[in-house]
Amino acid sequence: MSQPKLTYLGPQGTFTHQAALQAADQLVREYGVAQPRLEAAPDVPSIMHVVESGDSWGVIAWENNVEGYVMPNLDALIDADDAAGFARVGIDVAFDAFVKSGVQQDIDGCEVCAHPHGLAQCKRFIEQHHLRAVPASSNAAACRDLNDGQVALGPSICGELYGLETVARQVQDFTGARTEFLVVAPRDEVRALSAQSKQSKQAKQAEFETIVVFIPLATGPGVVADLLDVVRDAGLNMTSLISRPIKGHDGTYSFIATVDAAAWEPRFRDMITQVAEHGDWVKTVAVYPRREHPNPPVDSWMLPSGGVRLDATHLEEGWQAGQRVGRELLW
Amino acid sequence: MSQPKLTYLGPQGTFTHQAALQAADQLVREYGVAQPRLEAAPDVPSIMHVVESGDSWGVIAWENNVEGYVMPNLDALIDADDAAGFARVGIDVAFDAFVKSGVQQDIDGCEVCAHPHGLAQCKRFIEQHHLRAVPASSNAAACRDLNDGQVALGPSICGELYGLETVARQVQDFTGARTEFLVVAPRDEVRALSAQSKQSKQAKQAEFETIVVFIPLATGPGVVADLLDVVRDAGLNMTSLISRPIKGHDGTYSFIATVDAAAWEPRFRDMITQVAEHGDWVKTVAVYPRREHPNPPVDSWMLPSGGVRLDATHLEEGWQAGQRVGRELLW
Numbered sequence: 039m040s041q042p043k044l045t046y047l048g049p050q051g052t053f054t055h056q057a058a059l060q061a062a063d064q065l066v067r068e069y070g071v072a073q074p075r076l077e078a079a080p081d082v083p084s085i086m087h088v089v090e091s092g093d094s095w096g097v098i099a100w101e102n103n104v105e106g107y108v109m110p111n112l113d114a115l116i117d118a119d120d121a122a123g124f125a126r127v128g129i130d131v132a133f134d135a136f137v138k139s140g141v142q143q144d145i146d147g148c149e150v151c152a153h154p155h156g157l158a159q160c161k162r163f164i165e166q167h168h169l170r171a172v173p174a175s176s177n178a179a180a181c182r183d184l185n186d187g188q189v190a191l192g193p194s195i196c197g198e199l200y201g202l203e204t205v206a207r208q209v210q211d212f213t214g215a216r217t218e219f220l221v222v223a224p225r226d227e228v229r230a231l232s233a234q235s236k237q238s239k240q241a242k243q244a245e246f247e248t249i250v251v252f253i254p255l256a257t258g259p260g261v262v263a264d265l266l267d268v269v270r271d272a273g274l275n276m277t278s279l280i281s282r283p284i285k286g287h288d289g290t291y292s293f294i295a296t297v298d299a300a301a302w303e304p305r306f307r308d309m310i311t312q313v314a315e316h317g318d319w320v321k322t323v324a325v326y327p328r329r330e331h332p333n334p335p336v337d338s339w340m341l342p343s344g345g346v347r348l349d350a351t352h353l354e355e356g357w358q359a360g361q362r363v364g365r366e367l368l369w
Numbered sequence: 370m371s372q373p374k375l376t377y378l379g380p381q382g383t384f385t386h387q388a389a390l391q392a393a394d395q396l397v398r399e400y401g402v403a404q405p406r407l408e409a410a411p412d413v414p415s416i417m418h419v420v421e422s423g424d425s426w427g428v429i430a431w432e433n434n435v436e437g438y439v440m441p442n443l444d445a446l447i448d449a450d451d452a453a454g455f456a457r458v459g460i461d462v463a464f465d466a467f468v469k470s471g472v473q474q475d476i477d478g479c480e481v482c483a484h485p486h487g488l489a490q491c492k493r494f495i496e497q498h499h500l501r502a503v504p505a506s507s508n509a510a511a512c513r514d515l516n517d518g519q520v521a522l523g524p525s526i527c528g529e530l531y532g533l534e535t536v537a538r539q540v541q542d543f544t545g546a547r548t549e550f551l552v553v554a555p556r557d558e559v560r561a562l563s564a565q566s567k568q569s570k571q572a573k574q575a576e577f578e579t580i581v582v583f584i585p586l587a588t589g590p591g592v593v594a595d596l597l598d599v600v601r602d603a604g605l606n607m608t609s610l611i612s613r614p615i616k617g618h619d620g621t622y623s624f625i626a627t628v629d630a631a632a633w634e635p636r637f638r639d640m641i642t643q644v645a646e647h648g649d650w651v652k653t654v655a656v657y658p659r660r661e662h663p664n665p666p667v668d669s670w671m672l673p674s675g676g677v678r679l680d681a682t683h684l685e686e687g688w689q690a691g692q693r694v695g696r697e698l699l700w
Binding site: 103104105106107109110116117118119120122153154157171173174175176214225226228229232248251253254255257258259260262263264266267269270273274275276277278279280281282283284285286287288289290292293301302306307310311314315316317318319320321322325331332333334335336340341342343344345346347348349350353358364365366367368369 | 434435436437438440441447448449450451453484485488502504505506507545556557559560563579582584585586588589590591593594595597598600601604605606607608609610611612613614615616617618619620621623624632633637638641642645646647648649650651652653656662663664665666667671672673674675676677678679680681684689695696697698699700
């Protein structure tokens with residue numbers, strides 16, 4: 039196989055660039071492809087364009103554990119004529135602080151450059167060092183365009199990429215933010231890669247996840263319930279479900295589900311067959327090796343504040359009329 | 370009733386400020402309250418804090434038709450000990466271009482200041498006028514801090530607020546983006562306001578929507594399907610549904626549903642009662658007068674590219690084996 043190209047959201051040094059580097063290693067390891075050549079694109083529509091024209095694979099942000107799905111990218115993949123995801127990689131949203139190499143290291147009172155989101159995520163560090171915030175168009179651009187006497191905040195790869203000195207690591211206020219990316223390719227390539235992955239020794243032990251989009255052609259009470267009955271009755275475990283208006287048409291709904299099964303498994307095919315034969319629109323937008331994900335029991339300390347939780351084995355008579363219940367349920 | 374306070378995300382001139390102005394009018398009209406006094410807060414946690422301590426009502430961004438739910442705000446409301454939504458307002462995401470009053474109006478080649486998102490949303494205008502983009506921490510801050518010879522992009526209210534001259538209106542590339550906001554208050558106040566709204570002449574004709582959060586205490590295949598069966602069997606129409614990990618615990622799930630019914634309607638109460646008696650955690654986070662929303666039939670032209678749609682009345686034998694079907698479903 040010739041050297042594949044992998045296009046990411048530039049400039050060099052973005053979190054998507056970091057995800058592309060990680061994805062490249064993963065593809066070499068899991069799919070045995072030649073080391074991909076990375077290329078930056080100015081925006082996601084450009085990435086989808088090169089993917090659909092067969093010139094490149096692409097890396098697009100999919101979901102962040104704080105911000106949720108990256109809806110414009112999700113919409114773009116759903117509406118793509120010829121693109122689907124075949125790998126998924128996660129990147130910790132962590133910031134390092136950089137200065138120009140060989141410049142004095144006392145950063146207190148300096149200007150600090152980053153995207154406003156980056157500045158907002160590193161408030162504590164900025165306050166500690168009495169830095170003056172200067173917004174930039176992206177964290178990577180802040181690192182690229184850094185001047186003497188300034189500090190830039192960005193992904194760790196920016197240090198090497200732009201020849202900067204790292205003065206502090208992991209300066210974000212909140213540790214644990216994570217963005218997941220999908221690697222996308224033309225649909226026939228995704229099928230070929232999956233077929234190969236299925237057969238390879240490593241993947242035999244692996245399992246897969248599939249992201250599928252349903253659009254019920256009738257609307258009204260019960261359409262989602264009816265749909266999910268079919269998923270449940272097939273014994274399929276859903277790990278994510280959202281509704282989303284179709285291409286911004288208020289009042290119309292697509293349902294995007296992530297399911298713990300490969301698109302080609304009999305139980306999955308049977309489920310899809312049943313939904314399609316019901317007349318609903320259906321499209322599979324990604325299939326990739328299953329990520330580790332825990333399935334912990336829900337403990338009381340995880341539950342949000344307030345709310346109502348009953349002990350189903352010891353129901354009190356008239357619990358519905360309680361003052362606290364009325365407060366939590368607004369009735 | 371004394372003058373209520375309404376706290377929004379500052380500085381003055383943000384889209385949230387514009388939403389707060391609109392919400393204030395709506396509250397006067399629909400709830401008969403005195404004209405609220407508006408106050409800016411630096412971030413959403415500060416807004417939730419003043420709301421929960423009973424000092425103010427708050428306005429928080431809830432959902433955008435392009436970007437989806439504002440997850441950190443949704444998480445904050447779900448986990449609030451004493452806050453719930455009681456009104457919902459929508460704001461068009463539209464940008465005007467401003468200069469300092471009395472300064473020459475030929476803006477070509479000038480610097481243009483806005484939040485990077487604002488700059489990205491007005492690319493065409495920026496190119497037409499050969500403007501040089503200068504990122505700001507917020508659009509409102511760009512307007513507030515505008516210098517001679519610069520252009521700022523921001524919500525229309527910034528003109529009057531900061532005494533600027535509007536040189537062009539509606540300069541965003543994409544018309545139709547819209548952000549919806551919830552007005553939140555302590556839960557007992559929400560119940561009192563709802564009771565009043567129920568009885569007022571205007572609201573008698575109105576209907577309500579309710580946002581409710583479910584956490585199934587058991588996990589595994591079928592939990593959502595079982596839950597939604599209860600919603601369907603109660604005859605309730607859901608207009609939005611998403612799953613979300615509980616407080617960032619991977620593998621745990623809450624379900625956030627928007628339902629076309631008031632929290633106090635018998636069919637809604639019966640549904641919630643059944644879910645709670647099953648042992649699942651449940652909390653109502655908002656109830657507000659129903660918005661106009663269309664329920665159009667899904668026409669072919671609305672459907673995304675590709676996918677599979679069968680005519681259920683004329684099923685072809687062996688359709689599952691088709692090349693196009695395999696391509697769209699990745700099997």
